[in-house]
Amino acid sequence: MSYFIQQLLNALQLGSIYALIALGYTMVYGVLGLINFAHGDIFMAGAFFGFFIAVMLKLSLIPTLLLAMFLAAVLGIAIERVAYRPLRKAPRMSLIITALGVSLFLENFTRATLGGQQRSFPKLLNVQEFALGGATVTNLQILIIVVSLVLMLLLRYVVQKTMIGKAMRAVSDNKEVLALMGISLDTVVMATFGIGSALAATAGILVGMAYPVIDPYMGIAVGWKAFIAAVLGGIGLIDGALVGGLILGFVEIFAAALLPSTYRDGIAFAILIIVLLLKPTGLLGRPVVKKV
Amino acid sequence: MSLLHAEHCSMHFKGLKAVQDFTLDLEEGELVGLIGPNGAGKTTVFNMLTGVYVPTEGKIFFQGQEITKAKAWQINQGGIARTFQNIRLFGDMTVLDNIRVALSFRIRYKMLDAVLRWSQYQKEETRVIEESMELLRLFHLDGKQHFLAKNLPYGEQRRLEIARALATKPKLLLLDEPAAGMNNKESEELMQLIRWIREHFNLTILLIEHHMPVVMGICERIKVLDFGQTIAEGTPLEIQSNKRVIEAYLGEEVED
Known part of the structure; x- marks a missing residue:
């Protein structure tokens, strides 16, 4: 039983990280119909921002987190401005290839300037262990789960209640008309990239603290998994990212617990394929009805 | 002029x-x-x-x-506001939200306010909803505010589109x-x-x-x-x- 609780906590931790990153994929997709393949690398950049802020400025956890979120938001907005906006009217495929290019650029630029070696992430939290129903919990684990949940709920609130959130939903509904309501599409897109990137940076720092090494390629595998999570839940849907992230976290942890751990990625991708075969629009997605 | x-x-x-x-x-x-x-x-x-x-x-x-x-x-x-020959509502949003999107950019509040200045935000939000409902009443769409726009009958969609255009003042x-x-x-x-x-x-x-x-x-x-x-x-x-x-x-x- 205590083993089960232990794994449950691990799953919750991993799942909420996936969900935080998946939100960025899903928001950008909802607004622009673009799979932003560079999103996983913004997660990596966020971890590096956190690393340098903590090491060089010697800031504590909260200021490090906030500053890294801000810098990642600036990076995300800059990428959109430079690489995606000029292509907004280009065929979808050009935009996706550009996103892949941006992804490779970020990875290789980081490696070229900072080196490819792993760096150990500074201790921003004095890790303590607690006993919980026979299982061991660390305050870091709780921090990761709580920070992720709070940010996700905040985002959900912003999207459902505030004007920028309403505008985001309106964009995904009908882009052209939004402008004729006096709302600038560019502003909405900027907000989307900014918020998504800030969430990815948070995930980057949390992962950095938990593992605790970072390197220029850390965004690839995690980015793909988060993308899977977004598609699994129903891409374009905020709640879909949460559900997809948590499910993927649970599947991976319990697959690794029950089977040799090398099976875990294979199982994650197999689940993606099965879900998409049964529900092509994701678990929470509504079926697309084609009118003839 | x-x-x-x-x-x-x-x-x-x-x-x-x-x-x-x-x-x-x-x-x-x-x-x-x-x-x-x-x-x-x-x-x-x-x-x-x-x-x-x-x-x-x-x-x-x-x-x-x-x-x-x-x-x-x-x-x-x-x-300048307009409607379209082929109605273009935000179909997957509610009737009320269609109006609110248009209106809330006129009654200016910032996203940060929504998080930081709760009471101010609440006041403005209440005003947006009241004004939206007033518009819906004028177009005989009150009572349908929670319908998805795409589920309205054709004539009502036309009226909603005009109401939404008017919401941008x-x-x-x-x-x-x-x-x-x-x-x-x-x-x-x-x-x-x-x-x-x-x-x-x-x-x-x-x-x-x-x-x-x-x-x-x-x-x-x-x-x-x-x-x-x-x-x-x-x-x-x-x-x-x-x-x-x-x-x-x-x-x-x-x-x-």
């Missing part, structure tokens, strides 16, 4: 001259009709006036300010075939509604319409386009007896 002044506007698409040398002056409070056969360039005129297209030639002024190259959202904020409203697909009784009601919103909201209205009784019934002045060219302009009576118009357009209508 006229409210809207468009001079010698042309719109060319790779050799296709959709609109040529279009000139229009709208005085405040006027209700003007824009008619012409299919493909005459009427909707293209709307697209030029609302910033969807930048005219190939010519200039457009609104309240004395040049808006020829302004962005669509800037023109809307400046006071325009001075000039462009209506693109508001009576399309309506029967005689419905279009009669629509005419009364248009007359009434002009008074109630102090609007100037430019109207594209195929439905001749509607156009002749409410417009004070009519402009006729054919193949992108303005072929006639005048009061409904003058238009009805204009030879070129009858040839281009009304001839077919009279027969059926």
